[in-house]
Amino acid sequence: MADGTLWTWTVQRFAPKSPPYVAPEGGFRPFALGYVELDGEGVRVAAVLDVPDLDDVHIGMRLSVKASAGVPRARPCPANPSATAAAEGPGGGTAARYEGAAAAPPPGLSPAPLIERVRQTPPGPVAS
Template sequence: MTTVPRSPAAGLQGSRCPSCSVVVHPADEVCPRCGGPAEPAVLQGAGTLWTWTVQRYAPKSPPYQVPPGGFEPFAVGYVELAEGVRVAAVIEVDDFDRIRIGMPLTLTAGDGVPRARPTRTGEEES
């Protein structure tokens, strides 16, 4: 197994094919469309919610680790980025009833699964 070198820039890591321009997440060394070599790319963090659900039971361990306070249901979904790629993410909201397909979200990368939160006014261009 090989690993794709990460871009030195902070952000959500993906890859882009210089031959056919396809963008993927997570990063890969080979383009899934044309089979050519892919290059590391930092993806934009802004997107829209494509679909979602609520995880109401604890996932299997590993890799999931139950937090000290016990399991709490959480929202998960796919966020469609400007590059056209859909990224699975935990949706960070206080009220599941406020989640809407098509709502603007901001993705952040970190350890584990990307996280998405509702985009604040003025963040749309970042």
């Protein structure tokens, strides 16, 4: 198991193609996926985010990543009980995460270098 910081994430709101996806008992439920930057390694790992509430997911949250059959799984670090509360900021709730300082990514997680690299990359051939 390794700890890291959530770099970016999204929510899968529809069932993936089957096969290879096998729906769990009770049917499909939306789930979060993200890239977790591992501490001290600079490596970003794609993982399913095992969180009780999708509204609690935010860039910069601390996660523990564990290898599993298939895609790695990540859950909030038990050593960081503020994994969700700190992101809510003053006033709390989802909206507070996207206003003012709460919206700024933690140091080292700026997407600016990636955006600049994408801008400088010449387009490749288009598949038909």
